[in-house]
Amino acid sequence: MKKRMSLLFVIMLMAVTVLAACSGGGTAEQPPSQGEQTEQPPAEGNGTETTEPPAEGGDESQGYFEATDPSLNPAAALNRKDTLIVGMTAPKGVFSPFYWQTAYDKFVVEAMFDSFFSIQGDGTYANRLAESVEVSEDKLKYTFKLKPGVTYSNGDPVTVKDYAFAMKVYHDSSYDGQTDMLSVNIKGGKEYNEGKATDISGIKVIDDNTIEIEVTEANAMTKDNLGTVSFVPESYYGKGYKQGNLEYMKELHAKPIGSGQYVLKSFSPGQEVVLEANPNYFLGAPKIKNVIYKTTTEETRLAMFQSGEIDMDMVTVNEDNVEALKEMGFLDINIFPTNGYGYVAMNHKDPKFQDPKVRQALIYGLNRAEVVEIIYGQYANVINIPQSSQSWAYTEEGIEPHEFDMEKAKQLLDEAGWAPGADGIREKDGKKFEIHFSATADNPVIDALIPVMTQNYQELGIKLTAETLDFNAIMDKKDKGEFEMFFAAWGLTPDPDSTVYITDGNQNDIGYSNPAYDAAMKKGLNAFDLEERKAAYAEAYRILNADVPDLPIYQRRDAWTINSRLNGIDITPYKTFAIDLYKAEIEQ
Amino acid sequence: MKQYIIRRLLQIIPTMIGISIIIFAISSLVPGDYITAVNNPTMTAEKAAQLRAIYGLDKPPVERYLTWVGNMLKGNLGDSLVHKQPVTTVMGNYVWNSFFIAFFSLILSWIIAIFAGVFSAKFQYSLFDKIVTLVIFLCMSLPSFFIGLLLIKFLALDLGWFPVGGMKTSGFNGNTWDQLVDIAWHMFMPVTVLTMLSTGGLTRYFRTSMLEVIRQDYIRTARAKGLKERTVIFKHALRNAMLPAITLMGFELPSLFGGAIILEKIFIWPGVGQVYLESISMRDYPFMLGFTVFISILTLLGNLLSDVLYGAADPRIRLK
Numbered sequence: 001m002k003k004r005m006s007l008l009f010v011i012m013l014m015a016v017t018v019l020a021a022c023s024g025g026g027t028a029e030q031p032p033s034q035g036e037q038t039e040q041p042p043a044e045g046n047g048t049e050t051t052e053p054p055a056e057g058g059d060e061s062q063g064y065f066e067a068t069d070p071s072l073n074p075a076a077a078l079n080r081k082d083t084l085i086v087g088m089t090a091p092k093g094v095f096s097p098f099y100w101q102t103a104y105d106k107f108v109v110e111a112m113f114d115s116f117f118s119i120q121g122d123g124t125y126a127n128r129l130a131e132s133v134e135v136s137e138d139k140l141k142y143t144f145k146l147k148p149g150v151t152y153s154n155g156d157p158v159t160v161k162d163y164a165f166a167m168k169v170y171h172d173s174s175y176d177g178q179t180d181m182l183s184v185n186i187k188g189g190k191e192y193n194e195g196k197a198t199d200i201s202g203i204k205v206i207d208d209n210t211i212e213i214e215v216t217e218a219n220a221m222t223k224d225n226l227g228t229v230s231f232v233p234e235s236y237y238g239k240g241y242k243q244g245n246l247e248y249m250k251e252l253h254a255k256p257i258g259s260g261q262y263v264l265k266s267f268s269p270g271q272e273v274v275l276e277a278n279p280n281y282f283l284g285a286p287k288i289k290n291v292i293y294k295t296t297t298e299e300t301r302l303a304m305f306q307s308g309e310i311d312m313d314m315v316t317v318n319e320d321n322v323e324a325l326k327e328m329g330f331l332d333i334n335i336f337p338t339n340g341y342g343y344v345a346m347n348h349k350d351p352k353f354q355d356p357k358v359r360q361a362l363i364y365g366l367n368r369a370e371v372v373e374i375i376y377g378q379y380a381n382v383i384n385i386p387q388s389s390q391s392w393a394y395t396e397e398g399i400e401p402h403e404f405d406m407e408k409a410k411q412l413l414d415e416a417g418w419a420p421g422a423d424g425i426r427e428k429d430g431k432k433f434e435i436h437f438s439a440t441a442d443n444p445v446i447d448a449l450i451p452v453m454t455q456n457y458q459e460l461g462i463k464l465t466a467e468t469l470d471f472n473a474i475m476d477k478k479d480k481g482e483f484e485m486f487f488a489a490w491g492l493t494p495d496p497d498s499t500v501y502i503t504d505g506n507q508n509d510i511g512y513s514n515p516a517y518d519a520a521m522k523k524g525l526n527a528f529d530l531e532e533r534k535a536a537y538a539e540a541y542r543i544l545n546a547d548v549p550d551l552p553i554y555q556r557r558d559a560w561t562i563n564s565r566l567n568g569i570d571i572t573p574y575k576t577f578a579i580d581l582y583k584a585e586i587e588q
Numbered sequence: 589m590k591q592y593i594i595r596r597l598l599q600i601i602p603t604m605i606g607i608s609i610i611i612f613a614i615s616s617l618v619p620g621d622y623i624t625a626v627n628n629p630t631m632t633a634e635k636a637a638q639l640r641a642i643y644g645l646d647k648p649p650v651e652r653y654l655t656w657v658g659n660m661l662k663g664n665l666g667d668s669l670v671h672k673q674p675v676t677t678v679m680g681n682y683v684w685n686s687f688f689i690a691f692f693s694l695i696l697s698w699i700i701a702i703f704a705g706v707f708s709a710k711f712q713y714s715l716f717d718k719i720v721t722l723v724i725f726l727c728m729s730l731p732s733f734f735i736g737l738l739l740i741k742f743l744a745l746d747l748g749w750f751p752v753g754g755m756k757t758s759g760f761n762g763n764t765w766d767q768l769v770d771i772a773w774h775m776f777m778p779v780t781v782l783t784m785l786s787t788g789g790l791t792r793y794f795r796t797s798m799l800e801v802i803r804q805d806y807i808r809t810a811r812a813k814g815l816k817e818r819t820v821i822f823k824h825a826l827r828n829a830m831l832p833a834i835t836l837m838g839f840e841l842p843s844l845f846g847g848a849i850i851l852e853k854i855f856i857w858p859g860v861g862q863v864y865l866e867s868i869s870m871r872d873y874p875f876m877l878g879f880t881v882f883i884s885i886l887t888l889l890g891n892l893l894s895d896v897l898y899g900a901a902d903p904r905i906r907l908k
Contacts, residue, residue, distance in 0.1 A: 083759045090858070093681075094672045101626065101670070176642045178628055180635040250672055269681040270858025271755050292758045297853050299733070303740055303752045472620030472871060475627060493630060506632045 061378045062335045062557055067564035069329035076308030077563055081588065082289040084566065086577070087296035087304055087313030090270050095256040096249065097230030098169055099177040103576075107293065108273055109230070110578035113258035116144050116163075117227035123391065123494035123574035125224050129158070129231060129259075129282075131209075139218040139528065142226055146209040150282045152233045153263045160211035164203050165234040165241075168192065171200060174246045184225045185217040195244060219525045220533060221495055231259055261286050261582040271295055277582075286582035287568075305331060311563040312577065317556065319377040325561050335379070335559040339388050339573045340491040342445060344551040347483055348511035352433065357416040359548040363402045365409030365460040367452055372554045374448040380556035385541040386490070386500065388555060390573050392530070393496035393537040399545045409460055418461070426461035437466040438474045438486040446487055449553070478509045487553075494574050496537045497525045501549055512549035589899070596892050600885075607884045608657060608877075615873050616649040622669045625871040643669065656877065665881075666874035670867065675878040679860065685755060686847035686859035689775060693782035694840055700787050702826075705794025709802060710821060720791065728788030735781050736854035743777060750777050753856035778855040782848060793836070798829040831902050838894025842886040 091104040097113045100106050116130035127133070129150060134143040150158040170181035171192045182189055187202025202214040213226055236257050240248045254267055259282070262275035273293040277286040296304055296313055302324055304310045315321050317335060325331050346353040346362070353359060368382045384401055387394050418426040418433055426433040435457070439446045446468075454464045469477075477483045490500065499505030502521055503513040517540055524536035560571050568584040571577050577584075622643065623636050640646045644655065659666060665675035704724070708717040727735075744752045751757065756770050801807065802825055810820045847861025860879070867875040899905050 080759065085758050092671050096672075099672050174642065176639055178626070178631065180630070180632055183632055183635070250667065250674075253672055268755075268858070269678075270685065270863070272758050274759070290759060294754065294758045295856050295858065296753070297856050299737070299854050300740070300753050300856055303745055306745055307748070307752050309752060309754075309758070470619075470869075472618070472625055472869070475624040476619030479624065507630075 061381075062337060065326065065333040065335070067330050067332050068326070070564040071330070072328065073330040073563065073565060074306065074308030077311060077565060078308075080311075081586065083292060084288045084290070084312070084584070084586065085292045085294050085310045087294050087301060087310035089297070090295040091273055091293060093267055093269055094253045095264065095267070095273075096177075096253045097232060097258075098166070098175070098179070098249065099253060101178060104293070107576060107578045108264070108275070109256075110260075110576060111262040111275055111291070111581055112256055112260040112264060113230040113232065114260050115228050115230045116146075117224060118579055119494070119575050121570065121572040121575045123572075125227060130227065133223065133227065135223060139222070140215055142213045142215070142223060143206075144211050144213070144227070146211075147282065148209055150259055151280060152236075152257055152259045153278050153280075154233065154236065154257050156233045156235050157208075158231050158233075158259050159208040160205055161208070162231050162234045163211055163229060164200075164205055165238050166229050166232055167200055167203055168241075168243075169237075169246065169249075170229070172246055173244050176246075181225075181229075184222060185215045186226075187214045187216050192243075198243065219497075220528055221497065221525075224495075233257055262291060265290075281582060283582060287585040288581075291581065305561065305563075311566060312569065313561055315559060315561050317376070317379045317559045319379070322379070322559070330564050332562045332564050333559055334562065334571055335557050336571075336573050337388055337390055338556045338558045339390070339494075340489055341383050341386055341388070341555045342487065342489040342553045343386070344449075344485055344487050344553060345478070345483075345510050346485055346550055347481065348513070348549070349481055350484055352428075352431075353484075355416050356547055357412045358418070359551075360402075361409040361412035361416070361460065362457075362462075363548050363551050364405045364412065366456050366551060367404040368402075368551075368553055369404060371445075371449050371452050374452070375445055376554065376556050380554040383552045383555045385545055386492075386498075386552055387496060387537075387541060388492050388573065391492070391494075391496060393524075393534060393541075395534075395538040395541055397538065398542045402545075402548075406456075406459060413460065420461050424458075424461055425463050432463065433461065434463045434465065436484045437464055438477060438483050439466045439468045440471050440474060440487065441468050443487070445553075449487060481509075481511065496533075497521070501544060510550060512547075514543060514547055514549075517543045517547070589896075592899075593892070593896060596895070600888050600892075603888060604881075604885065608660075608881060609653070611877060611880050611884075612649075612653045612656065615877060616652070618871075620871055621645050622871045622873070625869065660878075660881070665878035668867070668872055668875040670870050670872045670875065675875050678863065678875060679879060679882065682847070682858060682860035682863050683845050685857060686852070686861060687844055688771075689778050689782055689851075689857065689859070690844045690846075690848070692775065693779045693786060694844065696779065696783045697787040697790055700783070701790035701794055704787070704791045706798055706821060706826060706829075708791070709795045709798035712799065724788040724791045727784040730784075732781055732785055732848075732850050733854055735784060736777070736851060739777050739781065740854070750774075753854070755856075755858055778848075778851055778857050781851060781855075790833075790836070793833065794829065797832050798825060801825045801829045804828075831898070834897045834901050835894045838890040838892075838897065839887075841890030841893065842883050845886060846883055 086107075088104050088107065089102075091108055092102055094100050094102075094105045095108045095112065097109050100109050114129050116128065116133070117125040118128040120126050129147055131145040131147045133145070135141070144160070144163075146158065146160050152158060167181065167186070167189075169175060170177075170179055171186075171189045173193055173195060182193060186200060188197055188200045189202065191197040192200045202216075204212045204214075206212055215222055237249070237252060256264055261278055261281050261283075263278050265274040265276045267273050272295065275291040275293070277289050277291075279285045294310055296310060298316065301310075301313050301315050302321065305313065305325070306328060315325060322333065322335070325333055346359065348354060372380045372382055381389075382401075383389075384399050385395070413426060416428075418428045421427040421432065437450065437453070439450060450464075450466050454466070457464045474483070474486050474488075478486065478488075498507065498521075500507045501512050501514075501517060502508060503515070503518050520536050520540035520543060524533050524540065527533045527536060558573070560569075560577065562569050565587045566584060567587055569577050570580050570583065621640070622645070623631075623639055637646070644652060647655075656666070667673060668675050668678045671678045704720050708720045711717050740752055743750045751774055753774075755774050756767065757774075760767070760770055762770070807820060807825055810824045811817075815824075845860070847859040847864060849861035849865050851857065852859040852861045864876070864879050866872070867879070
């Protein structure tokens with residue numbers, strides 16, 4: 001049985017490799033690499049409890065699947081009594097809370113640095129280094145109190161001066177990390193950025209443990225944006241700091257010092273990151289002494305689990321992988337919905353896509369369920385609003401599921417004035433209904449989507465022609481607005497605020513505009529009560545659902561596979577394993 | 589000879605200028621830049637503009653080219669955008685790992701190819717020749733990922749003799765010697781696959797040139813003199829058959845440092861190939877351009893080296 005399985009997986013891996021070997025890697029489906037630590041719902045709100053339900057009955061496509069036979073554990077894994085090995089794509093060595101860019105560098109940063117708040121399983125925030133937070137009546141002044149007696153791993157005490165220093169770095173004109181602290185509107189931040197001031201006037205250090213921050217404009221995310229700035233020792237990171245020159249920081253990326261759960265012992269590029277427990281961690285010394293982040297690749301993850309070389313890793317969720325992992329018997333699998341979604345964009349500057357009836361016809365006339373089934377099997381579902389089913393803002397109330405209905409689609413096109421021509425292709429005002437689809441190369445979604453779409457739309461009387469391009473080329477066309485249709489995926493932030501569909505929004509590449517939607521989103525961002533926000537976003541999603549600005553396709557699954565010898569690893573779509581790593585332990 | 593080398597070295601300068609213009613032009617004609625490649629969903633337009641200004645991406649291509657070349661002449665290849673480190677540091681981190689496996693597989697494949705080529709030429713159409721031909725064609729035609737995964741399945745998973753991948757055992761602490769043994773143990777499978785791939789072509793090469801030489805009159809003369817067959821083959825024939833191969837040697841120089849993209853992925857070898865590939869898809873131009881320049885210089889030097897070696901080895905060739 002085992003033999004057959006391994007051979008099967010070798011064959012399957014071959015298929016993966018063929019794809020992986022040719023692709024440039026820059027598909028839209030990469031793990032979110034944004035360095036923005038933004039957007040969280042207010043920590044005081046009662047975020048709904050969303051711990052993963054056990055996978056008994058019902059939905060087999062997500063949940064926590066316990067190992068069936070832990071005794072099958074390979075000796076190599078069992079012999080590692082005090083070491084946890086986490087497999088992942090190679091971190092780049094940018095272990096700085098200011099500059100990290102990949103999700104993997106972030107795992108290192110999360111284990112090594114702390115901030116006032118830390119994220120909870122449901123996407124809300126709770127105090128970590130903060131003892132208390134006070135917000136003024138007008139929401140413009142935020143007073144953070146730091147827990148006393150915390151030290152960095154080099155022995156220096158943690159003070160709010162370090163926080164003020166971190167803010168200066170974020171506001172520096174030479175700062176080229178991804179975090180956009182200027183958009184938080186701290187008073188005096190812009191002046192500091194432009195070099196007109198030597199201090200940020202809105203940040204007042206009251207004593208070593210108290211700091212007051214004043215903003216010029218507040219919204220629901222301000223408090224969390226302020227609370228998630230990592231503490232770094234100014235004595236180390238600030239040595240040699242001159243306003244407008246952060247060049248020296250590059251030297252420190254590979255030699256980080258923080259106040260977090262672990263300290264960096266060594267880093268071998270492309271191979272491993274070795275972390276050691278910080279015995280003086282303020283929440284208690286981590287229970288696992290050594291943690292190693294070991295580089296793995298898509299092709300070898302299953303093999304590394306089987307040989308016991310890794311204890312945890314993120315494996316692409318599809319039927320074959322999950323079956324192979326379950327068959328190994330000694331692995332727990334935590335499958336949860338990916339915090340993101342795949343969609344087909346339409347250019348709203350193109351007259352044919354401006355009619356909502358046409359857009360509705362395009363969604364009714366596309367068998368999305370079939371597309372999703374081909375790509376991910378049961379491990380994805382068709383979505384109807386651009387929000388994760390795990391988010392507090394998610395709603396199904398008043399949402400039309402747009403199920404595949406060719407007749408309805410045809411009828412809608414008829415109503416919109418597109419009449420079938422002699423060759424079966426619909427025409428309006430002498431123009432044929434043709435769609436040029438810009439397709440990313442070597443993307444499994446495209447491979448499934450294009451044939452189904454071509455066939456469906458042909459039946460509908462629309463001619464679809466696909467042109468294959470490199471991902472960056474499509475992104476470039478998108479920025480210039482020179483496209484008709486393309487497929488891409490968005491990663492979602494824990495907070496539902498987004499500029500993707502807002503009129504002239506930063507991420508609104510499709511040129512969609514609806515004042516009612518804009519108003520609902522604005523209401524959601526500026527409300528400070530969670531229920532009020534929920535209602536506003538539900539309204540916004542209903543408008544999108546009726547208007548069909550783009551064709552939402554699927555929300556897929558992510559999974560962490562964890563060796564059953566480990567306990568206390570806490571992972572949700574919002575919270576990575578590294579956040580509360582100090583609680584994890586190895587079963588002896 | 590000295591004059592020839594100096595002249596060739598001087599010729600490298602205009603060639604490099606041409607190469608740098610071409611690769612820079614290609615990189616700036618390709619749509620997208622680092623900011624679009626990162627595709628940060630929460631980045632504001634102002635922030636993107638700010639970053640482009642910091643990276644100098646907002647300047648016209650000619651100005652960017654001149655800055656880049658100017659810095660390069662001062663020995664500064666710039667900072668990799670993905671790694672946030674100087675390009676030379678990033679190259680130093682990965683290139684040597686690629687060099688190790690490429691170097692060992694080069695030595696192995698040349699030794700194997702020389703012997704296999706000589707003997708299959710000597711015993712042309714014999715059973716040995718047929719088997720060698722079959723095996724090398726098999727090795728040549730199987731894709732590297734296939735052999736790699738097959739080896740992982742049999743040697744690593746079923747037999748457990750070798751690790752699945754990586755360059756060293758995680759959490760392993762030993763003295764220098766133990767660590768070297770550990771690396772050698774991890775190197776076995778990637779080196780094997782790389783050797784299998786490159787031996788095939790080389791063997792064909794040696795076999796053909798050996799066959800040609802063996803039929804020459806002077807070989808017949810040597811035999812007629814009553815020389816031992818071993819002396820005839822290895823001293824008289826092989827040395828002449830090796831001449832064209834010397835040219836190949838020079839061309840191997842860039843591939844020693846270039847990395848093996850697919851193989852590095854399969855065996856999780858921390859080589860430069862994957863980093864280079866990623867720099868292209870991430871539009872990390874400083875690294876991409878820097879590494880391309882590095883490889884082009886090696887190629888040019890390799891060409892020069894093979895010409896010089898050829899002249900030294902074959903008295904019929906006079907370099908002027």
